[in-house]
Amino acid sequence: MPHAKFDTIYRDLREKIEDGDYPFQSFLPSENTLTSVYGCSRNTVRRAIAGLIERGYAQAIRGKGVRVLYRKGQQSAFSIGGIETFKESAARNHLHTTTRVVRFEMIEADDALAARTGFRAGTPLWRIWRLRILDGRALILDKNLFRADLVPGLTRAIAEDSIYQYIEQTLHRTIQTSKRRMTVEHATREDAKYLDLGDYNCLAIIESQTFDENGSQIEWTQSRHHPERFAFEDTATRRPHA
């Protein structure tokens, strides 16, 4: 639950920025002002602002203030930012989607797989392949590996719905950190079999390792995306010669 005070302030500021109350290139009220507005300490205000900066909404300028960098209408629709499930991002964009499970089995990690995915060899795993279909077009092939001992009781029906929802709401386990790596690769015959690639001969690949609340790697996933409808957004800050 986001009951933390700094988070409430962050959301409030973000909303005001998105609504244009603080337009592009304007300055937020000073930290001291916000401190009295929200009735909290300066540190708390600073944490809220840090969140804005981290997500590209603003930029702090020492001695001057905090300048808004968010510009209305320059955001993309179907983008990948935090950890968001397919179902969630589809809902956010009002898209009609279906999922087809094309593979569902239990395997054991061998040495090659272990080296590639980060699991220990011998770990029992669910291997699940799912085809994501948006508006009738097969656009994403998800290849998941879940640790079978951490995600017991999986079924095809759950896989067709939402595995994350099952993990969080039924198993009461929490997804916390995800390390991702984005590349572009040649499409294989397999990709062509499942996906409506058109004349593209490449795909966007996202590989990720996901860790639960105990720091155990619970999942490895490779998402093979049709190049259209794929975007990845990011904000970076430059630090003194690293």
Place this chain on the structure above:
Amino acid sequence: MPHAKFDTIYRDLREKIEDGDYPFQSFLPSENTLTSVYGCSRNTVRRAIAGLIERGYAQAIRGKGVRVLYRKGQQSAFSIGGIETFKESAARNHLHTTTRVVRFEMIEADDALAARTGFRAGTPLWRIWRLRILDGRALILDKNLFRADLVPGLTRAIAEDSIYQYIEQTLHRTIQTSKRRMTVEHATREDAKYLDLGDYNCLAIIESQTFDENGSQIEWTQSRHHPERFAFEDTATRRPHA
């Protein structure tokens, strides 16, 4: 200069993790311990740890400790993380590289360009295209637009060396925030003309808007990457139903 105490501690911890002093899945010393080790307040230790978490080195588990998520040998060589210049990342990977300037001119932003890049219409801009050649292969085509009033005195020679270096060391202006967007697109005839694409018909595209220390947009860049040698890494954390 990274004189900040929290940054020194961050670097020290990161180095110890990379060296294997704190191996994968182990716990860091507790915050209280680190407080006395480094002779600083707990807040400062926490800021250092926050840096590790943000960059995927570790994960905090309340009531237990801070677990290391970094695994040796699972990092990629030529990846894009913070704001790093072409020269810097090439040097970091011990690659022999050259840059060829294929376009160098001054233009004025029209409405279409303004909408796409975020500059105001009428802004005078340097338009610079540069071909990045690694080990004899043309792999990246960089299309830069710099605000001419903020980056005066550019020459072809500077563009062949490093524009960022010129901006930072000669103009004493600071690059601070960069908003990026990664997509995959069809290769055009132009791409084929400049890049050694082989049989790929797609490229990885990174578009970015860069802001200087005053929050002025100083640059818009589109980098067109050969799919090989391209990787983008990221760490995300999941927050309660956003």
Place this chain on the structure above:
DNA sequence: GCCGATTTGTCCGTATGTATC
């Protein structure tokens, strides 16, 4: 160029809450 007011950046010490063991 200097000075003082304003604003962000860093750091400290303390208190309290919450989760783990």
Place this chain on the structure above:
DNA sequence: CGATACATACGGACAAATCGG
């Protein structure tokens, strides 16, 4: 239950950068 560990919040101090007079 108590000890330990991380999470949040407060208030205060000083540094560094900006800006206007």
